[in-house]
Amino acid sequence: MNRVVVLTDSRYLGQRMPGALLDALRARDVPAVQARADRLVAEVRAEGIAAPEPIRERRRAPPALRPGDLVVPRTRNAFALSLLLQAELRGVRTVNRWEAVQAVRDKPYAVLRLARAGVPTPRTFLADRPESLAGLPATAWPLLLKPPYGDNGQGIVRVDSPRELERLHWPEGMVLAQQYVDVAGVDVKLYGAGQQVWAVRRPSPLRAPEKPGQADEPVRLPVTRELGELARACRDVFGLELYGVDVLPSPDGPLVVDVNDFPNYTGIAEAPGAVADLVAARLTEVVSP
Known part of the structure; x- marks a missing residue:
């Protein structure tokens, strides 16, 4: 049976995602497993990557993928991303694609792509x-x-x-x-999953909390036409399906300061279900004749 394989690493085990996605997929009876890339060893061969024989016995091997599987990465781990690329080279579908993840991780490349597309950013x-x-x-x-x-x-x-x-x-x-654009320590986070877009106002990640451990809760915002178009423009620039956009609400209009792949969707209660629906639909596309 074809599965969703959520590729991650130990950094994300205590975060909302990808655990909430796995729960939502299983609630929909979608076969889903989590693959942690930490401390794995893979051997490069002509037919792909595989675990060396001794590694197989200790279950430290990368997941054995089948052509109908769908890989969903939430990781910045370099080795995990190499597994993602290898999966694509073997014909396995992925959400997001390796090229899109790499593009947003490379910040100079990302700003050049945004500028070429006419997406507003700070100078x-x-x-x-x-x-x-x-x-x-x-x-x-x-x-x-x-x-x-x-x-x-x-x-x-x-x-x-x-x-x-x-x-x-x-x-x-x-x-x-x-x-530097002064926005009084508050910015806007846009979250996207396919065609859906959500927005929250939150304390800027650059603002130090007033007390240790203090973290203000994000506040839901309506997605205006301007914000929706901005989010989808960033999505299209990089070819992302699951994404986040950091926006400064400047006096001259919203300015994009970062784009990232598969965010945590903090403050969006319905996001795990919406992401699960998108992933389940993509899995069906993978196995369709």
Whole structure:
């Protein structure tokens, strides 16, 4: 029987997704299993990847996929993503596709794609290193410096002037810099699953909580025509089916600052069911003659 294989790693085991998706699929009697990529070993062969013989006995092998299976990745693990690519090379369908996941993980590439598509973003610069930004005009500052493979706001640094670049420790080499937009510590998160779009207002991930462990709950927002079009434009740029978009509600209109694959859908109660419906429909497409 064909299955949904949810590919993840230990980082996500305590989060809402992908566990809620697995529960929703099983409630619909859709065969679904979870595959953790941590500490697995795979051997590369002409016919694909497989576990070496001793590894099979310890059950540390990648999942044995069949052509009718459907793989759903929620992972940033490099090895897991290699398994995702291998699944596609063997003809297994995936949601999202490897190319789409890689595109949004590579932040400089992503901003170039967004700019080409005309998606509004803050003023953005790419440089080989932070010091190269020192000659930017005064109107460009402050800047938010972002690592090329940033994740959930990690590694982002605000720099208010060229002088601050002199004492900045930056281990990443290349830098993506965006003009800082003051939104009073609140931004908008758009979530998408296929044609459906949801919106929440939430504290900015860059804002430190007032108390340790404090986290404000997101507040549902109506999806205006403008927000819906913005979400679907980002979806189409990268070919994503499950996605999130970080938006700054600036005085000049919404600005996209990040796009990510298979988000947590925090604050959207109906999202696990909607994602499960999309995945179940795609599984049916896989096994249809």
